[in-house]
Every structure is written in structure tokens, then in C-alpha cells.
Amino acid sequence: QQQVKQSPQSLIVQKGGISIINCAYENTAFDYFPWYQQFPGKGPALLIAIRPDVSEKKEGRFTISFNKSAKQFSLHIMDSQPGDSATYFCAASGSSNTGKLIFGQGTTLQVKP
Amino acid sequence: DTGVSQNPRHKITKRGQNVTFRCDPISEHNRLYWYRQTLGQGPEFLTYFQNEAQLEKSRLLSDRFSAERPKGSFSTLEIQRTEQGDSAMYLCASSLGGLAGKQFFGPGTRLTVL
Numbered sequence: 001q002q003q004v005k006q007s008p009q010s011l012i013v014q015k016g017g018i019s020i021i022n023c024a025y026e027n028t029a030f031d032y033f034p035w036y037q038q039f040p041g042k043g044p045a046l047l048i049a050i051r052p053d054v055s056e057k058k059e060g061r062f063t064i065s066f067n068k069s070a071k072q073f074s075l076h077i078m079d080s081q082p083g084d085s086a087t088y089f090c091a092a093s094g095s096s097n098t099g100k101l102i103f104g105q106g107t108t109l110q111v112k113p
Numbered sequence: 114d115t116g117v118s119q120n121p122r123h124k125i126t127k128r129g130q131n132v133t134f135r136c137d138p139i140s141e142h143n144r145l146y147w148y149r150q151t152l153g154q155g156p157e158f159l160t161y162f163q164n165e166a167q168l169e170k171s172r173l174l175s176d177r178f179s180a181e182r183p184k185g186s187f188s189t190l191e192i193q194r195t196e197q198g199d200s201a202m203y204l205c206a207s208s209l210g211g212l213a214g215k216q217f218f219g220p221g222t223r224l225t226v227l
Binding site for chain 1: 119144148153154155156157158161163168169208214216217219220221223
């Protein structure tokens with residue numbers, strides 16, 4: 001019940017295209033859903049996050065769509081750029097616990113010029 | 114805001130040796146987390162501190178692992194009698210506040226056990 005499942009494992013997109021990464025969770029106590037971006041040899045960097053009281057959050061080219069009834073959320077990267085090539089992780093946590101993050105398995109995104 | 118720092122960035126050790134890593138969180142953050150990340154996987158939670166109190170430990174944290182956060186500032190993670198399976202990136206993160214919120218990660222310490 002603590003799992004967060006992420007797909008696809010890898011993704012190749014042309015420059016200017018839309019990248020979409022999906023995550024599903026099981027624990028209904030989760031109430032915070034961040035996305036992290038990680039470059040090789042670096043720590044994860046917080047990209048954008050959402051709480052379940054809204055269905056969508058947009059920050060620049062990055063949008064999270066959240067479906068509470070389906071227990072799914074997704075990251076959309078609009079106008080994808082080669083600099084977006086990285087590994088993306090979804091995560092979830094609950095305010096009723098310590099705030100520890102449960103991460104998905106990651107998606108390696110390659111944006112071709 | 115200088116961010117979360119970790120030292121050393123890389124550590125190579127022989128099996129059976131003890132190693133210690135240090136994490137300096139963002140100064141006003143009262144919550145500190147340790148995670149472990151193996152190649153091709155997402156980070157996995159190890160342990161959590163609120164101020165100086167260690168409030169949760171994952172079952173991944175065997176008795177060879179110990180973590181401290183004296184005075185609620187920096188934290189150390191020690192691994193005794195290292196095994197090859199301990200080879201991983203050890204990540205530290207910090208956050209502020211009582212609710213699940215933004216966690217900021219350090220660059221990690223890459224451990225290689227030969």
C-alpha cells in the first residue's frame with residue numbers, strides 16, 4: 001500500500017514535443033505529490049508539487065494533472081527541450097506521517113534536438 | 114540560502130570498514146531525512162529526524178547503520194562493517210514545517226564498497 005508506480009521507464013521525445021509521465025498510488029492517506037528532476041551525479045531537485053484539493057497545477061512548461069478518484073497523477077512537459085533530458089521521479093507522502101517521500105521507479109527522458 | 118550540503122561526495126572503501134557521511138541541512142529546516150538510491154531506482158527512505166530526535170527508521174536500516182543529529186543541526190550517517198550491497202548513493206534532504214512539504218536534497222554521497 002506504500003508503493004508508487006511510475007511509467008514509462010524511458011521516454012524519447014522530439015524537441016518542442018510534449019513529454020508525459022504517469023504515476024499511480026495506493027495509499028489514500030497520501031496528500032502531497034511532488035515531482036523531482038535528477039541529472040546524473042546530482043541529487044533530485046524539486047520541480048513541481050500538488051496537493052489533492054486541486055486537479056491541476058501549472059508552473060511554466062510543467063503541469064501536474066491529478067485524478068483523486070483514480071489515484072493517479074501525471075507530469076506534462078510542454079515544448080520539451082534538450083536541457084530537459086534527465087530522470088524524473090514522482091513521489092508521494094502524507095501529513096499524518098513523518099513526511100517521508102515514497103518515490104516511483106523513475107523515468108529517463110531524452111529530448112532529441 | 115546555501116542549500117543542503119553533503120560530505121564527502123565520493124567514498125571508496127573496502128568491505129568490512131566503517132564509513133561516516135555528513136549532511137548539513139538548510140539552516141532553518143527542522144526536519145532531516147536520509148535516503149538511499151541504487152542505480153536505476155528511486156530514492157528509498159532510511160530515517161527521519163525532527164530537530165535532534167530520530168523519529169522513524171526504515172527496516173532497510175540494519176543494525177550496522179546508525180544516524181545522529183546532535184543539537185538538531187548537521188547529521189551523520191555511519192555504516193559499520195560495510196558490505197558490497199551497501200554500495201549506493203546516500204542522499205540527505207531537509208524541510209521546514211509540520212506538514213508534508215518541500216524536501217530539498219543535497220548532492221549525495223556515492224559509496225563504493227570493494
